[in-house]
Amino acid sequence: MAKQLTNNQIEEIKSLLLESKKNIEATLENISKDHDSLSQMDLNDEGDFAAASRDYNNDIHIKKQQIEELKLIEHALMKIQKGTFTGLCEMCDSEIGMKRLRVKPYAKYCIDCRSYIDNN
Numbered sequence: 130m131a132k133q134l135t136n137n138q139i140e141e142i143k144s145l146l147l148e149s150k151k152n153i154e155a156t157l158e159n160i161s162k163d164h165d166s167l168s169q170m171d172l173n174d175e176g177d178f179a180a181a182s183r184d185y186n187n188d189i190h191i192k193k194q195q196i197e198e199l200k201l202i203e204h205a206l207m208k209i210q211k212g213t214f215t216g217l218c219e220m221c222d223s224e225i226g227m228k229r230l231r232v233k234p235y236a237k238y239c240i241d242c243r244s245y246i247d248n249n
Contacts, residue, residue: 132224134216142216143209145234150202153195160188201235218242 134142163184208214216225218239225239238246 134214134227134230138216138227138230139209139214142214142230142234143206145231146202146206146209149234150199150206153199153202156195157192157199160192163188198235201237204237205235220246 205214216227216230217223218225219237220242221239223239223241225236229236229240236243
C-alpha cells in the first residue's frame, strides 16, 4: 500500500500551490494589461503589426497554459480543503512522491500514469 503524505507535507504542498496560484494570477493580469495597451497602440507599419501580432499570439498560448495550470491548482487546493489530498495518483493510487510534488504540487498522476495518458 502506498504511503500517504503527512500533514506537514500537505501544508508544504498547500504553500507551494498558493504561491503558484498567486504567480499565475499576476501573469494573467499582466497579459490582460498588455492586451489593453496593445489595442491602444498606433501601429504604423506592417512590421509593427507583425511584431504585435506575434506577441499577442504568444500571450494567448501562455494564457491558455496558465489557465489550465490554475484549474489543476484549484483542484488540488479543493482536495486539501476537503481533506482528500493524499499525494497518491488519481489513476493507480501509487505514491506521486514529494520530489515530483515540489516541482508540480498540482500533479494528479504518478509519472507512469502521466506517461500513459500523454502517449494515448
